[in-house]
Amino acid sequence: MAKTRTAFFCSTCGAQSPKWMGRCTSCGEWNTFIEEVVQRESKTGSAKYKGEKAMLSSRPRQIDQIDPSSNSRLSSGSTELDRVLGGGIVPGALMLVGGEPGIGKSTLMLQVAMQMQAEKILYISGEESDMQLSMRARRLGLKHPGCYILTETGTSAIFDHIFKLEPSAIIVDSIQTLTSSNIDSAAGSISQIKECAAEFQRFTKESSTPVFLIGHITKEGSLAGPKLLEHMVDAVLHFEGDHNHVYRILRAVKNRFGSTSELGIFEMREKGLREVSNPSEMLLSQREEEVSGVTVSATIEGMRPVLIETQALVSTAAYGTPQRSATGFDLRRMNMLLAVLEKRCGFKIAAKDVFLNVTGGIKIDDPATDLGVICAILSSNEDIPVGEKVCFAAEVGLTGEIRPVTRIGQRIMEAAKLGFEEIFVSRYNCKGLEKKSYGIKIHPVTRIDQVFGLLFG
DSSP states (O other), rough: OOOEEEEOOOOOOOOOOOOOOOOOOOTOBBBBEEEEEEEOTTTTTTTSSSSTTTOOOOSOOOGGGGGGSOOBOOOOOOOEEEHHHSBBBOTEEEEEEETTSSSSSSHHHHHHHHTTTTTTTEEEESSSSSSHHHHHHHHOOOTTEEEEEEEOBBBHHHHHHHHOOOSSSEEEGGGGGOBBEEEEEETHHHHHHHHHHHHHHHHHHHHOOEEEEEOOOOSSSSSOOOOOOHHHHSSEEEEOOOTTTEEEEEEEEEETTSSSOOOEEEEEEETTEESSOOOOHHHSSSSSSSOHHHHHHHEEEEEEEEEEOOOOOOOOSEEEHHHHHHHOOOOOHHHHHHHHHHTOOOOOOEEEEEEEEGGGGGHHHHHHHHHHHHHHHHHHHHHHHOTEEEEEOEEEEEBBEEOSOOOOOHHHHHHHHHHOOOOEEGGOOOOTTGGGGSSSSEEEEEEEHHHHHHOOO
């Protein structure tokens, strides 16, 4: 019988210490050490993973002799998920999917499991029974005879079933419910999460079987468990959204096989999650009459151009101290743009309340939305509406100049495709740009006062 011992683990980064410390020497956080009962690993603990599917060689190989084309990516059946992952599921990848409770993580992964019709999928559930999962699949109208459900939390029993079934992909719901016989602590503890994730990491690399791990998040919005968990996996996907909205966003925070700026958009319906192929139509509201303080900007999310609507409200401060509030936009950047309007352009906004909102419940950090934000603020301040067929795509500098942005051609094409008739861009973006080929009127501008004169006269 292996000897048991206790150790202290940092709940933030997972650092281990033989005694309690007030401040973690690894991450610098205070009062994060928790005592847990752990057990030394047996020397034969990893023998279970060196079975029939072990494919890695212990000898070093030249990188030119390794053929990556032998393992092509698998299609998940979801265009949005494949885009976020960089073109599909990489064999042997360990992926972590996190999100708030009730946001739709299990629904998303169950749909993925049922849509991979050509593959054998094993769905491991530690939170729901097989009957509950079957009821959900029937409610969503999904059928797949190659999808197997396993309700088990012990990793030793799980890997026994995996080696017998030999699935093409595995989904674990969730990593916080699993327990390893190598550790004596309870399920969901730092040592258990780290050990279970390490066992799946060894299995994926030796068998080239992709594994999705569903993870919980803390009240601060970060993934529960040690920070080491995010370093161990190949991809970290955040499934986020507002319970008051029907739209959900799948965002890649880490991806070793693709871009981290890609995102997928889904719509929650009674029959499950529906993919939104054209997010611009979702983010633009249909207005029967023109109102002031509303503009549309062309932004880029990953490789996809998206048009977003910005709403601004400027009013006289009622209590003397002006308020500044921004939803979906960086408040510090909004304050910087207000300072540019005050100092460089002569608009008196310092004594007024300014509220800014990006529709659709998404967050924008693209500097190309600067000009659209400024024009929305000026429109509300002057109470003059901007034409609903006008779009913006430019960055604003501290000196008040209009700066160029990247991939301006894609932004202009997206605006023209959705029926916009005019777009304001930086003059420095127009070098070598064939304006007549886009079918939209392009206004090259260099200063904010120039834009103000063209919009409001």
